[in-house]
Amino acid sequence: MDYIKQRLFEKGSLMRAQLQDLLKESRDLIVDEVTIGNVLGGMRGVTSLLTVTSKLDQYEGIRYRGFSLPELYKVLPRYNTEGEPLAEGVFYLLLTGEVPTMEEVEYMRKDWVQRSEVPEHVFRAIDALPKTSKPMTRFSTGILAAATQSQFQKQHRVGLRKEDYWDSTYEDVMNMIAQLPVIASYIYRKEFCDGEVIALDPNLDWSANFAHMMGFNSEEEFKLFRMYMFIHADHEGGNVSAHTAHLVGSALSNPFYSYAAGMIGLAGPLHGYANQEVIRWIKSMYKHYNRTFEEGLSEEEIHDFVEKTLDDGNVIPGYGHAVLRATDPRFITQKDFADKYVQNDPLIHTVNILYKVVPAVLQERGKAKNPWPNVDAFSGSLLLHYGIKDYIFYTVMFGVSRALGVGAQLIWDRFLSLPIERPNSQTLDWFTEYANSED
Ligand SMILES: CC(=O)SCCNC(=O)CCNC(=O)[C@H](O)C(C)(C)COP(=O)(O)OP(=O)(O)OC[C@H]1O[C@@H](n2cnc3c(N)ncnc32)[C@H](O)[C@@H]1OP(=O)(O)O
């Protein structure tokens, strides 16, 4: 058994026992109430999932295994004090709950390099799609096509024992994560560049390799990709992409299927697609005023366009959140990055003005429970600054990162033998009759 699997096995055995004890001692303990408002309101706020990798606090934001983003900057391995946390370390932490050493990060890095060869038919499946296919269609198709290599699926069919499911799930998740930057950059190079594929560099870390294969090779671009992959990796279990992957995985669908399903959820405009929507919307604002980014817009003009967007019945992309009730720390991390590395970018300037204007307008309207920006409000402007102009690709980049959290959780789902997820549903008449009977 390899080193990381050994660590996982030791931890996992303890957690299995913890879960068994909990079920034995406290199975019937009530953890939450469910109201009609909860059921008809997307189950928001109802504690009903087990996620080991991370926890979201509504004011402080995400914590990976208990560590906030600023704390992670202090503890996770980086190449130097000015550097960004490495994705290999982020995954190691999410998976094992332990902060890795640089040696452990290097072990993971080399392992992923070795696992990075993508079966040729994956590229053919992507190529077979019509020109009109969107990047997220290509990406999820690529992931599904990659499922032919699933070891979990093969072993399950020959009668694997339940307590051993995690092992082949681990192999699948590791292979999938290793191959995702290759698949995603293939889509990027084919669709938005000259079509020349750039080979993986076995000396680079996972995030920098993604940048490299997309065609970005400066140290600063590597830093951008490391930061981006670090902050988008996980957001506890209830968000649409993570929850979908967990749900599909609960039917014992293989990790490629489960994660691909999660990606289809990420592609929705209320979730990860909002990172594209932000740029599309800002561009539409400049078009509305017939102005270029360089010419800029005044705070008042931006304010008026925000009001107009709301009057037209649309949401302000990048603002609001189902759980957060404060500025997303992932927004702050990106703003800090821009403050440090980017001077005088007119689009980033616009994003900063929006941060001044939008929360007050949303507060005044009184509808959105959270008027503050989320991660998507900033990301596109940074990517655009560094030359990734085709914003319809941004959700794919988000998706590559999200594999770290979703993948780690899928391994835990199998380790803990979490059962098929299958809540009850009722008809509208049932709810009405139930409500009337309570009057
Ligand atoms: C990585 C991520 O997924 S982060 C989220 C990315 N998505 C976006 O940025 C899209 C814009 N934001 C939104 O649509 C929402 O804030 C969501 C989807 C993120 C959260 O939705 P909810 O939990 O339903 O928010 P909330 O309970 O505050 O909604 C109450 C009302 O305020 C509205 N509202 C919420 N956010 C916004 C916003 N940014 N602009 C305008 N109205 C908003 C809702 O549409 C809802 O209106 P309704 O009663 O007419 O349906």
Ligand SMILES: O=C([O-])CC(=O)C(=O)O
């Ligand atoms: O938590 C959520 O619902 C959405 C979100 O920010 C994420 O998944 O990163």
